[in-house]
Amino acid sequence: MxxxxxxxxxxxxxxxxxxxxxxxxxxxxxxxxxxxxxxxxxxxxxxxxxxxxxxxxxxxxxxxxxxxxxxxxxxxxxxxxxxxxxxxxxxxxxxxxxxxxxxxxxxxxxxxxxxxxxxxxxxxxxxxxxxxxxxxxxxxxxxxxxxxxxxxxxxxxxxxxxxxxxxxxxxxxxxxxxxxxxxxxxxxxxxxxxxxxxxxxxxxxxxxxxxMHISSDINKVDARFPVQTVLRPQREGFIDYRGYAGRVASGIFRKGDEITVMPSGFTSKIKTIDTLKGELEEAYAPMSVSITLEDDIDISRGDMIVRSNNKPEALQDIEVMLCWLNNNPAKPRAKYTIKHTSNEQKAMIKEVVYKYNINTLDRIHDDNELNMNDICKVKIRTTKPLMVDSYRENRTTGSIILVDDSTNETVAAGMIV
Missing domain, CATH: 3.40.50.300 (P-loop containing nucleotide triphosphate hydrolases)
Known part of the structure; x- marks a missing residue:
């Protein structure tokens, strides 16, 4: 079997x-x-x-x-x-x-x-x-x-x-x-x-x-739960229910864990972990669950629930290894939508730190133009903080994509340094 x-x-x-x-x-x-x-x-x-x-x-x-x-x-x-x-x-x-x-x-x-x-x-x-x-x-x-x-x-x-x-x-x-x-x-x-x-x-x-031996690429240490939606069912038995639904990105969450909601910084404890099949004692990546907390906290899509003793960085200035995927070149200081887990913010490419010459793998400095298939290190500024880990530590919370608002095309994919 x-x-x-x-x-x-x-x-x-x-x-x-x-x-x-x-x-x-x-x-x-x-x-x-x-x-x-x-x-x-x-x-x-x-x-x-x-x-x-x-x-x-x-x-x-x-x-x-x-x-x-x-x-x-x-x-x-x-x-x-x-x-x-x-x-x-x-x-x-x-x-x-x-x-x-x-x-x-x-x-x-x-x-x-x-x-x-x-x-x-x-x-x-x-x-x-x-x-x-x-x-x-x-x-x-x-x-x-x-x-x-x-x-x-x-x-x-x-x-x-x-x-x-x-x-x-x-x-x-x-x-x-x-x-x-x-x-x-x-x-x-x-x-x-x-x-x-x-x-x-x-x-x-x-x-x-x-x-070939294949090890899991899921980070089992850093507990990260990006909130996708808030559940407020209005039916008998669930009148006071407020659950935060999403997919565990990494790590393990257990009932009673002390958690922090980011970026607000409010703290609480996990009251229940629910699924369609019933309540669980713990949830781990990549399970999809609903988490309820002991305290009533204002949480919405894009927020992240983490364990209080192990928090990601909340950054607005992010260094990213970027693959430019679009036929059109990057627009200087143009605004894009950055998508990171369930979080979407406006963002701008502040600086191209260097590009790679794909034939020699040498770094090219003082070249700010990004064309299709360019691979480069850039600095990105977001309107609100993103809760990030480096891609090396966590594939899910360490990756982003950029979307052109005018065409709705994905123009770049990136790995957070």
């Missing part, structure tokens, strides 16, 4: 046509994780496109535009199960203009799989995706050196690419990097070990994913 602790979320990234969708199709196909009607539909579509066999990429390229162009535009999520583990795959786009989709797909991943075309080696998009994975603090990276069949399964080509990637990863916050030479099209080292590369002594990709 499988349990939730065996769930692994991984994302695929790489440049366009590196074979990401084909790799996932091969994983699903060889692990027999495809329903018969799906397989029949893909076989029919493959014949229409003139392929001799099954076009494995079609298992993930579901949008009509993607199939017509043979590329992945949106983030395609797929689910499959083996006897050892359950998986959620986020197949992300390779084109540079869709890097923002890669940020979305990688934001919740335990593992990042970065594909490299063996003919081309490490290119700019490889560096960008690896750097984003390190910023998002994805603990494991699997570098899939694909299309080895097109370089005669050369060990020398493989070793050269390993050295290229190690040169850039040494400048990043990456702890676990593994390399697998493969041919997703032919199935070499994807589910089954390749007979064409006897020089490779490691495990194929599926075995690596099944046996």
């Amino acid at each position: 499988l349990d939730n602790n065996q769930l692994l979320r991984f994302t695929t990234a790489g440049s366009v046509d590196d074979g990401k969708s084909t790799l996932i199709g091969r994983l699903l196909y060889d692990s027999k994780s495809i329903f018969e009607d799906q397989l029949q539909a893909i076989e029919k579509t493959s014949k229409k496109k003139g392929h001799d066999g099954v076009d494995l990429a079609l298992f993930t390229d579901g949008l009509r535009d993607e199939r017509e162009q043979g590329i992945t535009i949106d983030v395609a999520y797929r689910y499959f199960t083996t006897p050892k583990r359950k998986f959620i795959i986020a197949d992300t786009p390779g084109h540079i203009q869709y890097t923002r989709n890669m940020v979305t797909g990688a934001s919740t991943a335990n593992v990042a799989t970065i594909l490299i075309d063996a003919r081309h080696g490490v290119i700019e998009q490889t560096k960008r995706h690896a750097f984003i994975a390190s910023l998002l603090q994805i603990p494991h990276i699997i570098v899939c050196i694909n299309k080895m069949d097109l370089v005669d399964y050369s060990e020398e080509v493989y070793n050269n690419i390993v050295r290229q990637f190690e040169d850039i990863s040494s400048k990043m916050l990456v702890t676990d990097v593994r390399f697998i030479p493969m041919s997703a099209l032919n199935g070499d080292n994807v589910v089954n070990k390749s007979e064409n590369m006897p020089w490779y002594q490691g495990a194929p990709m599926l075995h690596t994913l099944e046996t």
Whole structure:
């Protein structure tokens, strides 16, 4: 029997046509994780496109535009199960203009799989995706050196690419990097070990994913409860009920805990922790609950309930590592809406501290212009305090997005330093 602790979320990234969708199709196909009607539909579509066999990429390229162009535009999520583990795959786009989709797909991943075309080696998009994975603090990276069949399964080509990637990863916050030479099209080292590369002594990709140790990315120490709404049911038995509903972002809350409401600073104790199934003695991340307090305090959406002996910082000036995602450049000192947990405030980018040259990872100072796919450190000023932790300590309370009020588009995603 499988349990939730065996769930692994991984994302695929790489440049366009590196074979990401084909790799996932091969994983699903060889692990027999495809329903018969799906397989029949893909076989029919493959014949229409003139392929001799099954076009494995079609298992993930579901949008009509993607199939017509043979590329992945949106983030395609797929689910499959083996006897050892359950998986959620986020197949992300390779084109540079869709890097923002890669940020979305990688934001919740335990593992990042970065594909490299063996003919081309490490290119700019490889560096960008690896750097984003390190910023998002994805603990494991699997570098899939694909299309080895097109370089005669050369060990020398493989070793050269390993050295290229190690040169850039040494400048990043990456702890676990593994390399697998493969041919997703032919199935070499994807589910089954390749007979064409006897020089490779490691495990194929599926075995690596099944046996990799995954630790929880939820902060279990710092208790944080962003309030989403206030419950005041007007029916018999609940006339005097005032509950604060939301999702526990991190840590554990127990009945009787001394808490502080931020940013007001009022203190109280937890009276009850309620769910649809009844009252609980404790709640922990990522549970959705309603908390009642012993004292009547004015609390609204965007406030945060924390334990009194462990408070986050309440800041209006925040330093953030920012990925600019919008086609349009950032407007100088323009106002944006910043979204942090359940809190929304107006905000302004005060200063671009530095930008990164994605090819060399050098810092560029005295350049205040932000364009699509720029990665930079900025200072943001908000109209009211946000209750924040650093992203390194807490993924939920350490992340923000910026929204353009005029278009309602998400223009940037950031990790609080």
